[in-house]
Amino acid sequence: MNNNTNDNKKIIIDFDGTLAASFDLFIEAMRAAHIKYSFRNVEDDEIETFRHYSAWQILKFLGLPMYQVPTVTRYIRRYMTAKVKALPLASDWQETLQTLALDYVITSDY
Numbered sequence: 001m002n003n004n005t006n007d008n009k010k011i012i013i014d015f016d017g018t019l020a021a022s023f024d025l026f027i028e029a030m031r032a033a034h035i036k037y038s039f040r041n042v043e044d045d046e047i048e049t050f051r052h053y054s055a056w057q058i059l060k061f062l063g064l065p066m067y068q069v070p071t072v073t074r075y076i077r078r079y080m081t082a083k084v085k086a087l088p089l090a091s092d093w094q095e096t097l098q099t100l101a102l103d104y105v106i107t108s109d110y
């Protein structure tokens with residue numbers, strides 16, 4: 001028997017890619033890192049294909065050596081963290097959650 005008297009419904013939502021369309025910011029950060037660290041750039045006509053790549057496919061595509069991955073990753077995270085507050089929400093999430101009277105937690109990799 002469940003003795004929990006808290007009947008509040010809760011939901012956990014991932015911020016990037018769910019609440020906010022962060023992929024364009026990711027591409028912007030990748031392009032800034034490309035200039036700083038001299039690896040292959042993602043061209044406009046390659047973006048849609050790039051969107052579906054796994055992490056390993058991205059590294060291979062970019063020609064990014066493994067020893068540079070930690071440095072480039074830190075750079076991209078800092079870049080995105082500095083700009084993430086300006087991202088528009090993907091939809092009317094806040095209003096929807098308030099209407100449903102849900103307690104919510106938003107998580108992010110940033």
